[in-house]
Amino acid sequence: MAVSLWVEVGHDYMVTSPHGDVCNGSDLIDDRPQDGVFRVHRDAFRDPAVFELEMQRFFERGWVCVGHESQIPHPHDFVTVRIGRSPVIISRDGQGQVHALHNSCRHKGAVVCQNQSGNKRAHLCPYHGWSYASDGRNLLIKDKAEGDYAPAFDLDGHHLQAVARFGVYRGFMFASLSSDVPSLEVHLGDVRTLIDLAVDQAPDGLELVPGVVHYRFRANWKLQLENTIDAYHFASTHPSYLRLLERRASMPQRADAPKTIWQSQNKPKEMMGSFGLARGHAMVWTTTPVENHPLFDQRAQLQSRVGAVRTQWMMRTRQLNVFPNLQIASSAAIQMRVIHPVSVDSTEITSYCLAPVGEAAQKRRQRLRQYEDFFNPSGLATPDDTTIYEDCQRGMVSGAIEWQQGHARGMQRLVLGPDAHAQELGIHPMTSVSGTFEMSDETVFHAMYRHWRKVMA
Numbered sequence: 001m002a003v004s005l006w007v008e009v010g011h012d013y014m015v016t017s018p019h020g021d022v023c024n025g026s027d028l029i030d031d032r033p034q035d036g037v038f039r040v041h042r043d044a045f046r047d048p049a050v051f052e053l054e055m056q057r058f059f060e061r062g063w064v065c066v067g068h069e070s071q072i073p074h075p076h077d078f079v080t081v082r083i084g085r086s087p088v089i090i091s092r093d094g095q096g097q098v099h100a101l102h103n104s105c106r107h108k109g110a111v112v113c114q115n116q117s118g119n120k121r122a123h124l125c126p127y128h129g130w131s132y133a134s135d136g137r138n139l140l141i142k143d144k145a146e147g148d149y150a151p152a153f154d155l156d157g158h159h160l161q162a163v164a165r166f167g168v169y170r171g172f173m174f175a176s177l178s179s180d181v182p183s184l185e186v187h188l189g190d191v192r193t194l195i196d197l198a199v200d201q202a203p204d205g206l207e208l209v210p211g212v213v214h215y216r217f218r219a220n221w222k223l224q225l226e227n228t229i230d231a232y233h234f235a236s237t238h239p240s241y242l243r244l245l246e247r248r249a250s251m252p253q254r255a256d257a258p259k260t261i262w263q264s265q266n267k268p269k270e271m272m273g274s275f276g277l278a279r280g281h282a283m284v285w286t287t288t289p290v291e292n293h294p295l296f297d298q299r300a301q302l303q304s305r306v307g308a309v310r311t312q313w314m315m316r317t318r319q320l321n322v323f324p325n326l327q328i329a330s331s332a333a334i335q336m337r338v339i340h341p342v343s344v345d346s347t348e349i350t351s352y353c354l355a356p357v358g359e360a361a362q363k364r365r366q367r368l369r370q371y372e373d374f375f376n377p378s379g380l381a382t383p384d385d386t387t388i389y390e391d392c393q394r395g396m397v398s399g400a401i402e403w404q405q406g407h408a409r410g411m412q413r414l415v416l417g418p419d420a421h422a423q424e425l426g427i428h429p430m431t432s433v434s435g436t437f438e439m440s441d442e443t444v445f446h447a448m449y450r451h452w453r454k455v456m457a
């Protein structure tokens with residue numbers, strides 16, 4: 001199945017092998033719970049035709065994350081993003097309403113706004129000078145009066161076209177190029193409870209810390225989606241980071257070095273667990289030591305505001321995937337990652353630091369040092385991960401090896417539906433697992449690939 005062709009079936013597309021057998025995604029997941037088997041075919045990561053179908057199915061016909069509202073706090077603020085392959089402006093108008101607009105001039109298609117972010121009352125197309133207001137309304141067709149347009153010209157609208165669907169949940173902005181999607185509420189489901197855990201840690205919610213990091217790696221986008229909820233890789237992929245933590249601990253003169261939640265004098269036996277949620281979302285949690293957690297000395301206030309159970313969950317590390325392109329990592333700090341697939345073997349990441357609104361300066365400093373220490377190309381962990389993704393992609397070139405063996409740990413502990421931890425949170429995952437950290441469950445990927453197969457097929 002390594003080489004594929006396109007055939008048109010009705011109005012739809014399917015992936016075929018050179019031998020003509022249709023493998024529209026369903027052939028790429030070997031899901032036999034009765035036999036204790038769950039496998040993902042390597043073509044899911046290396047076949048350009050599969051990638052094309054993913055772009056159509058998930059990024060051009062479904063909800064995707066397009067940023068956080070705190071990026072555009074003021075009237076006429078905007079950011080430019082991509083949804084699938086389409087350039088889009090997310091713009092706040094003069095009345096404070098946010099619009100998701102196709103960033104393509106109605107005249108001849110030029111990308112109207114060329115900046116990544118900024119504040120503009122009007123966007124001027126650089127080609128023939130048409131201009132658009134921050135709500136997308138066409139303000140000017142240059143020299144229109146002299147243009148001898150026929151009356152029919154104005155029967156067609158000249159405004160920037162709105163993206164079919166746009167919605168916000170607790171500051172996280174989502175959009176869909178297609179109107180044929182369930183409501184955002186239905187799409188997110190129990191993810192809302194898990195986003196609430198991040199947002200409610202501060203009375204006034206979260207904001208993005210100014211500054212954004214973009215980086216790219218030469219590997220399939222799903223390797224990033226998997227890695228964030230892959231507890232199994234931590235010790236073997238990041239040994240230099242763990243050694244550095246040990247060295248810092250043994251150097252009293254480095255008392256000002258960033259401390260992390262993985263650094264502790266009295267490290268308890270760690271537990272981990274996972275939830276596989278409807279529509280491909282998933283979360284992994286661990287009970288890491290908490291005394292270096294930024295919330296540690298606010299435990300009493302938190303408990304009185306959100307209760308003991310939610311406080312305990314806020315102090316755990318939580319890696320949340322909101323399928324297909326948002327990751328919220330609550331660990332060394334709170335990181336928000338947005339995944340932009342570029343091609344089957346190229347992916348771009350946009351990464352932000354999230355922090356409580358109104359956080360004290362000293363706390364913010366501690367949070368930022370933890371964030372810089374661990375995340376992004378300049379941090380100590382992200383380069384380990386992105387290098388490994390590229391190694392995986394290079395290693396998967398050979399068509400002779402068909403199936404991955406990386407989705408099987410934890411099968412014997414799998415609970416169908418909510419376990420006691422999920423019940424505590426009031427969520428209804430399709431699968432739950434918990435055990436020692438060393439168990440490092442991989443069943444957390446199943447819900448994602450079951451959703452993937454369903455939508456692809």
Ligand code: FES
Pocket residue numbers: 105106107108109110125126127128129130
């Ligand atoms: S393409 Fe924008 S004004 Fe011509």
Ligand SMILES: [Fe+2]
Pocket residue numbers: 227233234237238381385
């Ligand atoms: Fe990692």
